[in-house]
Amino acid sequence: MFAHAALCTASLVMLYPLLWMLASSFRDNADIFTSLSLIPAKFDLAAYARGWRGLHTGFGRFFINSTVISLLAVIGNLLSCSLAAFAVTRLKFRGRDLCFAMMLGTMMIPYQVTLIPQYILFLHLDWVGTILPLVVPKFLAVDAFFIFLMVQFFRGIPKELDEAAVMDGCSAWRIYWNIMLPLSLPVLGTVGVFTFIFAWDDFFGPLIYLTDVEQFTVQLGLRGFLDAGGTSDWAAMFAMAVLTLVPVLLLFVFFQRSLIQGIATTGLK
Template identity: 55%
Template structure:
């Protein structure tokens, strides 16, 4: 519509010209509104970033993000503010995230293959239970799970945070992969079956390679959720050397008697950086995942 009118600028009637002008005004107003909203939303994040480079005394004296007086001192100080250097917490978070990613990829894709491709007794019922479990408040599982892991002597280890992922407890990802496998052409599986491939081969050699986008979405979401998970580590990891960044950051808040906001901000930025990078490089998968499953 717009290209048509733009191609024939000289043949416009006054009415048409008025309409184009109106359209342009509306478009400008729209962009202005969107840009303003975006700026308000992102300003706190930029402020956090800039403040992490400001001398401590300046952070609350000057709230603007336009400054030239920048220093990396907060990063050097903050890194060693707690009992262990921040690198320890980053390492812990990475181990937990990696374990959770592997667990979710393996267990959820196995379950998804069964739900999407196989015909078996009780499928509808189990599928409904699986979907329903997404909506179950986890508080109702919290106490008994804690007792189980305590009896297993897993407290202060990463196992309570990783092992459940190998049991496909995050049903959301099973659902994501089911959706994806269902959209694959049936003929592929037919052909494989005729060629004598069993279900395991059809899972490893056809399904997995073809659902890599869903696997990528799963990996990215798992990373972001485990990286920012606070409740699990709070319950299961009580010794500082086992803390991930989320709980460690809370430690900065407690230790903030000297109001050293600079180093707290600096380590907040460090903890957000991996998530931000994953967002930048993986947002295609993130947005697809959100859009196809309808969950955050």
């Protein structure tokens, strides 16, 4: 009983700022700085309307942009990482083990080292100011960590399955697409959900690569409220902040098991 009381209090204290932000998104600006309560006096959606209209560009635009970038990132990671994982677990070719070792090696390289030359490269390709620098790398399997996760899973799928398929004259592509991928839905789900959340929350990438407000993601859009200067519209900002958290929360609710397991076994955020 004592443990429950302590845990309830602790989780309430921890979640209090988030709940307070939710409550404040229904308040007007004056009340935000005077009310500590978690229950707003009235459910006023005015701040949502103001925030959605935005300063220059509507917030709906940012939502579309973020959704497009995140979904493309998911597709890219699922395809490219599974192709690489399939090659190193199921195919035989010269240099296979070396390739796998190099994949593991890239997990150790922090992005700061590749950041500046990548930026210069994208600048020369005329990609700065487009979403390409945020999306194309995902199709080139740069998140070695996810390859590793898939390799672990593929190794658990019995080899007899694809050996039988080879006997029946299946090509490697058919085996990859018709046998391995359908059997790998759990790991594809985990990688997809983590990729979506990471891409959705990414601030640094959009910050340096997106230059036109029309292309901004929700994270850059939120920051726009702060830059407006001393007269920040806190209620509208909180309202939009709450909205940007909704997709992540929904994914958590639906994929809680695989997310928790992903963290427990691999240390992902």
